[in-house]
Amino acid sequence: MSRKVRIASICMAPDYEEEPEAILREVEKAAAAGADLILTPEIWSGQIAEPEDDGFRAPVLERAAAIAVKYHTYVVVCMERYLSETEEEQIRKADEQGIWQKAQRLKHNSSFLLDRQGRQVYIYDKIYPYPPEFKDAKGDVCSMAELMEASVLEEPNVPGTKVGVYDCDFGRVGFAICFDMNFPELWRQMAAQDVELVAWSSAFSGGRNAAFRAGTNHYYVVSCTSVGRGDCRVADINGDQLLVQYPREGEVANVAKVTLDLDRTIFHKNFNEAVIERIEREYPGRVQVDRSLYAEEEWIILSTEDEDITVGELCEVYGLLPLRRFKTTGMAAYVDELRGMIPWN
Template identity: 25%
Template sequence: MIQAFLAALTVWPAGAAELKVPSTADRAPRKVIVGTAMQAFWGEYPGLEKRLAQLGGLVDQMAEESRKKYGRGLDLAVLPEMAVTGELSGDVVGRSVAFEGPVREAFARKAREHRCYIVVPTYLLEDGRKACSNAAILVGRKGELVGIYRKLHLAVHTGSDSLEDGATPGKEAPVFQCDFGKLGMQICFDIEYDYGWRELARQGAEVVAWPTQSPQTTHPAARAIAHRYYIVSSTWRDNASFFEPTGKILAQIKEPAHVLVQELDLSYAILPWSPGLHNGDAFKEKYGTRAGFRYYRDEDRGIFWSNDPQVPIGEMIRSLGLNEAHEELRRIRKLYEKAGVPE
């Protein structure tokens, strides 16, 4: 049993052990419904008006699925990379689109209709119309512009020195305060570099939207566990996925479906295997449906949350004499320090 307990802790990376992002276990439950899409945009461009109608239709499908599945509306819709413009080459600046005008009007209207946030990826024509960026624009529930993330790590094709045919890279990785929590964004090739993901964690991101052409799952799973946030991919092919802070894929869409909706609770705790946990059954026995969890025997850990607005999951954990994974690691590290074990 002791060996299993230590093994469960050692899968937790050192950065997460120090928990630079504060635990949310003592906050009241925060249920957030997020929608994502898997939709390819290769082929002849249909024109801006038809493309905006197509994307609005995807948001409509997410909102409808949310009502069917959870009995209430969507909180956040995430669309795939470059959804508005499609993939551009050659005169990227000349074929980019401004946010002001039809794009803003279409998504402001759709956000107000469904009272949700929308992540709108596009090649964005910047002010002055002499530069463009591969961007993800966050539109708020009332149709307001919340903020823009500009892709830091633009793709570079083999044998080329061009950054996405002349697009301008972003300079920062902002976190946006939404009414449900803190949202960060990264785009496609950003997955290959640490800076943006680390910066989002430093600023306390709880959910990261990842619009992307690439359907990778191993990289984002590693990012999720290392930085203790949810990641939602929205892709062109193969799959779109929800990644837990455990690193596990919570939900995934595959062809022929195009949209997926999932409820997340941003007030959660990650617990390692321990004798008193009984693979999560200790929560069932004491709290029944007032507590929710997904326990993974193959990883010797699980994610736990409260369904009782009056009792945070942290209080439930303490009532059972248990500790979160980072608390156990911190306690054990002190013992190692006394024993002279190097970090």
């Protein structure tokens, strides 16, 4: 049985000027149309969430939560947040280099995941903030040497510490924000944790990067962008671009919608091919086997519309190893263990 999720990406057109209501209207329209997951771009509201006992508060979070409850959907709100007293104390104590000591107040650039009941069930903090988010240095003017010497901002965005992964009711979602796109190990770590879909909120477009990350790690990537070109890109588990959509002239928002099958899975032919042939014999016409990438990549893609089986269940019953695991916790880990060490360590 396919496991399809309906996603809406509410991107900001270049003319947008931090007027949250315009984006929230599109979020509600997408929710009313049946989206399971709605993405918003990086820090689009101009608001900063304040900590409180049971989470964080901001007007835009309250509005998004109400929409999530009303239409029974997930919403990702990407915005800055002030650290709680406990978080700030921990970071300042661990700051051996004294980088953050002169800062007045510390922030994170975060993706808040609101569930179908409007609860703040997960917060991902951007692991690689863009240096001008924490230092008085412009990326298009300063050199790396000048960046190192630049002063820290009064309210800097400090780097997050945990890979963003959360199990929604439709599948496992990973999170990344803007500058995170440039660092492949973060994306590999999401693959190692069996992420099926990455929600990437960003200021810049990212261009082909989304397809590179998807094709390398074999999960879907959906972008939601803002001040660049306001485009949305959806990349397939095989690295193909399923959607590239730009805003229409004169529109404030660029709303892209896509339905993805999270049960669809890529396998390497090695140590899987004979098993897949057996499945074809035992489930004639019930499992779709795509060998279009067999000759060169040596990949086989399985999917099914049969209500009584899933590709995930076939993996468990027949011992199939998805390519995402093959590259991380499967074949790679097996050979690394035999070697006793990784050469580049």
